[in-house]
Amino acid sequence: MISALPEETDAEHRALFAALVESLPEPAWLVDSASLRIATVNRAAERLLGLERASLLGRGARSLAATPEDLAFWDQVADGGDPRIHSDTLVLRADGLPVPVTRHVTPLADGTLRWLLVTLHDRSEQRRTEAERDTVIAELRATLESTADGILVTDLVGRIQAFNRRFAQLWGLPAELLQRRDDAAIHAWMTRSVEDPQGYAKRLAAIQEATLLHSRDRLRLHSGHVLERVTLPQWSNGRPTGRVYSFRDQSEKLAADQRIEALAHTDALTGVPNRHQLTHRLAYALALARRDGTPFALLHVDLDRFRQINDSFGSGIGDRVLIETSERVLRCLREVDMLARIGGDSFVVLIHHADARGAETTARRVLEVMAQPFTFEDTPFTVTCSIGIALYPGDAMSADALLRHAEAAMRGAKEGSRGGFRFHQPRVEVDLRSRMRLDHAMRQALAQKHFRVHYQPQIDLQSGQIIGTEALLRWRDAELGEVPPAEFIPVAEESGFIVAIGEWVLDRAVRQAADWLAQGWRMPVSVNVSALQFRQPAFVDGVAAVLAAHGLPAELLELELTESILLRDADGALQRVQALAERGVRLAIDDFGTGYSSLGYLKRLPISRLKIDRSFVAGLPADASDAGIVRAVMQLAQALRLRVVAEGVETPAQRQFLRDVGCDEYQGFLYAAALDSSAFEQRLVPQLAERLQ
Ligand code: C2E
Ligand code: MG
Ligand code: MG
Secondary structure (H helix, E strand, C coil): CCCCCCCCCHHHHHHHHHHHHHHCCCCEEEEECCCCEEEEECHHHHHHHCCCHHHHCCCEHHHHECCHHHHHHHHHHHCCCCCCEEEEEEEECCCCCEEEEEEEEEEEEECCEEEEEEEEEECHHHHHHHHHHHHHHHHHHHHHHHCCCEEEEEECCCCEEEECHHHHHHCCCCHHHHHHCCHHHHHHHHHHHECCHHHHHHHHHHHHHCCCCCEEEEEEECCCCEEEEEEEEEEECCEEEEEEEEEEECHHHHHHHHHHHHHHHECCCCCCECHHHHHHHHHHHHHHHHHHCCCEEEEEEEECCHHHHHHHHCHHHHHHHHHHHHHHHHHCCCCCCEEEEEECCEEEEEEECCCHHHHHHHHHHHHHHHHCCEEECCEEECCCEEEEEEEECCCCCCHHHHHHHHHHHHHHHHHCCCCCEEECCCHHHHHHHHHHHHHHHHHHHHHCCCEEEEEEEEEECCCCCEEEEEEEEEEEECCCEEECHHHHHHHHHHHCCHHHHHHHHHHHHHHHHHHHHHCCCCCCEEEECCHHHHHCCCHHHHHHHHHHHHCCCHHHEEEEEEHHHHHCCHHHHHHHHHHHHHCCCEEEEEEECCCCCCHHHHHHCCCCEEEECHHHHCCCCCCHHHHHHHHHHHHHHHHHCCEEEECCCCCHHHHHHHHHCCCCEECECCCECCECHHHHHHHHHHHHHHHHC
16 A cells, blocks of 8 residues: 555655554554664654654664564664564663563565564553463462362363362372373373272263362272362353362371271270171161061170189180180181170170071081180180070061070070070060960959969977968969969069959958858968058058958958068058057068068067978978078077968978977978868868867
């Protein structure tokens, strides 16, 4: 366009070019290509260089060059070289400060005149922003480096934008790979490093797809390290622009956690799981068994007489026995089974997929390895164990119940012969069921008059005469047959029904004695009183009312109370006993010797007889301790002036012994068991006839 200008004078041309240069928005000047001096300059250039137009016009273009490159350029132009250049350079301002510029030099030809147009683009602003950006980046880098986490920043498609050294270190990235900055190679390296490359790749793809996802997960590397990965979206101007991944090495923390976990779950001495762990495993086994219907077994293994080992060899040896026991038992188990130590010398074995046969096989194997002698410090000794077995689902459905059953069965094994095993016997549950049945049947028996009272004669040891009788309750159930009082009385005591039964027996016995009296037989009758019955507030009045109703003199009734009844609520019992005695009712202490009544207490009681429990009579006369007890009771009774009745006399030798030590009376099968009233009367008649003779 410039070259198309019509030929004019130099001066006119210069003025025209000056106007054109002036109109350019950026700093610019024209250099005469022959003299290489500035011919015209615009205001923007004046401002940039800080120089007046006057001082610039006619000045050598070279004098404004601030870099060796520019000096060389102008020298080369002076030598007739290419006058074109386009590059970033510096120009010197008047105050000596270099200004960064992009500089264009373009030759313009116009007839004879040749011009070089120099235009500048001031890059100060751009340089400032660039410098600022560099600072920010440097700061960012420093921040990245200063975190303990490995950081990786990518854009939305996964191109790597930045990472820190910790990142490279955690992933073990080789320096060569980092220098190459080959994103694909770095990603491939990471994928190869994890234990589950497929899972990793899938997860990474999912993360990248969900731009806004915040997530936290764990990666296991082949190196054994475990990295926690947190990923967050990176935001810029309110838009997600990429993703920041931070990686933290969790290996040490995990190892520490595992150690703590292991400690909390293992028995410190033997290293096998403890009760805590057993509970967990048992819950798991139950869940599995419920789902799949597979049975399993629990063995409670308890060492026999472990205390003796501790006492005679010291607890050091005791500890070694426990350790070796756990090793021996472990040898009998499969990999999937479990041994736990749940207390001093108690172990529990959990056997998966085992029924009674499987449990028994394992139990026998354990007994076998335990039968091998232990040798510590050259002293061989044998430690046996007892095993109780509970089975799921046969014995119980809950962990607690299974553990309880196995332990109870172990106790059963100990009671039998130590060094054996025993299966759980569902006694408790059956008991409970039969208790309820018994209670129900008892109530019906009373209503339907199925109870009877029998009378056991009491014999004077000197004269051999029947001097009294004990009323004993009898019950024959249509289904259950003859039910002994020892079985149903405790059930009746528990349910409270004993009160009704007791009143009935009392009424029957008093009526019987009154009948006999009416026939001319003064036959004192003894009635057993249970604890609950005795504690009834109306008990004393009730007894008096029964006596009055049948017209029996109070001294023909004796109440049998046990020591425990008298000891419980001793003051209340004393008052009641005194009230009865005041009315003339006699009192006997039943089953004497089995309780703990003190001489002092007995002295305060208005009692007339002691009944020596039959358990002390059984061993007479041979058993020295039974004989000693009976003698002691005799001395006590003599001191307190009480008569003594021996119960359960079955042999003439027992009777002889009792007679020799001064016992007054006895009752027992030797003379007669409890008899119904007519049988009793038949035994009585000859005696009365004898007396009459
Ligand atoms: P107890 O009061 O000590 O009664 C004595 C028990 O010994 C009776 O058992 C009797 O049958 C039994 N006996 C008597 N002679 C011999 C013998 O020579 N050898 C052996 N081995 N046993 C003998 P029974 O009738 O089975 O009564 C057991 C317990 O039940 C009684 O012990 C008593 O505590 C209670 N009992 C019985 N009837 C009643 C009752 O009407 N009311 C209350 N509250 N308890 C009763
Ligand atoms: Mg009795
Ligand atoms: Mg008794």
